[in-house]
Each structure stands twice: as C-alpha cells, then as structure tokens.
Amino acid sequence: MEGTMDGIEGAMPEPRKAPRPASVSRAREGASTRGASGGLMMAAAEHDRRRVDPRVALAVLVLLNVAVFASGAKAIELAAVAGDAALMLWCRRGRLACAWLGAYAALSLIALACILGGPFFMPVGSCLVMLARLFPTAMFAAALISTTYLGELACALQSFGLSGRMTVAVCVGMRFFPTIAREARAVREAMLTRGLRLTPAAILRHPAGLLENFMVPYLHRVSIVADELGDAVMARGVETTRRRGSYHELRIGALDVVVLVAAVALVAAAVAGKVLP
Secondary structure, rough: OOOHHHHHHOOOOOOOOOOOHHHHHHHHHHHHHHHHHHOOOOOHHHHOOOOHHHHHHHHHHHHHHHHHHHHHHHHHHHHHHHHHHHHHOOOHHHHHHEEEEEEEEHHHHHHHHHHHOOOOOOOHHHHHHHHOHHHHHOOOOOOOHOOEEEEEEHHHHHOOOHHHHHHHHHHHHHHHHHHHHHHHHHHHHHHHHOOHHHHHHHHOOOOHHHHHHHHHHHHHHHHHHHHHHHHHHOOOOOOOOOOOOOOOOOOOHHHHHHHHHHHHHHHHHHHHHOOOO
16 A cells, blocks of 8 residues: 555655655554564565465374374374474474474383383373374474464365354364463463462462462453453354355465375375285
C-alpha cells in the first residue's frame, strides 16, 4: 500500500512534498521487522519459508507411527529420528533439532543403563524404550507445528474431508497449549518481581505458599484463556455448514515427494523385517 500511495502522490501535481519524520520512518521499519519475524510474515520472508505441505505431513505422521511400532527395530527408529533431524535442519530449525536429538540421546542412554542395571531397574528401562519410540513421530510433529500456519493446517484437514467443527476444534486446541505455556511464564515472572522463585528447593521448603502463589493466578489466567478460545471458536463460525475457503494455497513440491517416499520406504522396510526371515 505504501508504494502504491507514493506512486499516486508522485503522479499528482504537488509542488513540494513534506519530508517524513525520522521517528515515523524508524517506527515503520520496526513494524515491518516485527511482522517479518512474527506470525504474519512479509512477502520476502514468506517466499523464503521452508516447510512440508501439511497434507503430506499428516500422511507421514501416520506412516511414521506404522513404521516404528510395527517393526520394533532400533534401526528403523534411528533412521526416522535422523530423517526428522535432517528435515528440521532444512527448515532452518537447527536449535529445535539439537534439542530433540539431545533429549533422545539422553533418554536412550538412561534406558540402556536401566536395562543393564539388573532386574530391579529393567521395567523402568523397558518403559523408557517404549517412550523413545514416540520420538520420531513427536519430532516430525514439532517440525510441522513450528513451520506451518494454522490456516494451512485447517486447509489440509478440510481437504481430507474433516468437518468444519473438527477443523476449528483442532486449530483452536493447538493454539491452547502455547498460550497456557506463555501464561505460566508470565506468572513465574510476576513471582520473581515479588522475590519468589519456583525452584524444587523452594517448593520443598514452602510447598503450600508457592503452590498458592503460582497455581491460583495460573488457574485464573487459564480460565480466562479458555473463555477467550471459546469466543474464538464461535467467531470462526463453528456452526456453519458451508465449505470454508482458505487464504493459503497448498502446493506439493519436490521436497514433499521426497519426504513421502522416505516414509513409505521406512514402512516397507518395517514390513519386510517382520515378514522376511
């Protein structure tokens, strides 16, 4: 809009144009920068964004579950984790990939130590091994959530024939968890201003006081957020029966085909490992 308006003003016979104040220019530049780094990206940032098509991602989530839990082989699990990490790196989510890989490595080492620790620790190790099998699907879901807009996910769910109510409920539910995490951080920061720290040692020393100082305002904020999300569901027309349009246009590219083929190959390897001797 700014470039269009400037073009119109340049076409009009104005003898002199008042200079724009430096503060206004800096404010507009700051607003553009915030837009590019936030949820509403500018055109250049949107062009550079890397992600998997949500329709392909939803299908891959199902295939990863089948491959990991049908085979039970550690090689399939490791291959899936490595593929998820490579995808995160390609999507410019290096910190997220390192965090998930570190958590997976720590969990695997603890599980191995428990299994080797004797019969007393072996049940704990078995539970941790089963928990590690969730990592390939959870990592891929984390990559999907961190690189996909909710509007794109809603369009993908609708393309699979999901009803409007279910689509809105899934999208609003996905917004609920980041929101309550942000509210928890806000309550902890407010506690710090009062000199209260939510640490394990402080909880052991004063459990009732800290739980009251944290849980009461946190539950109050969560109840307000729940009401606001309920209003958001109604504002998005959950009761309508018409087919919804979408601001986003989904296209399947070369990366989507590669990711889908890799997931199908993992399923084939898992099935072959079970069927072939």
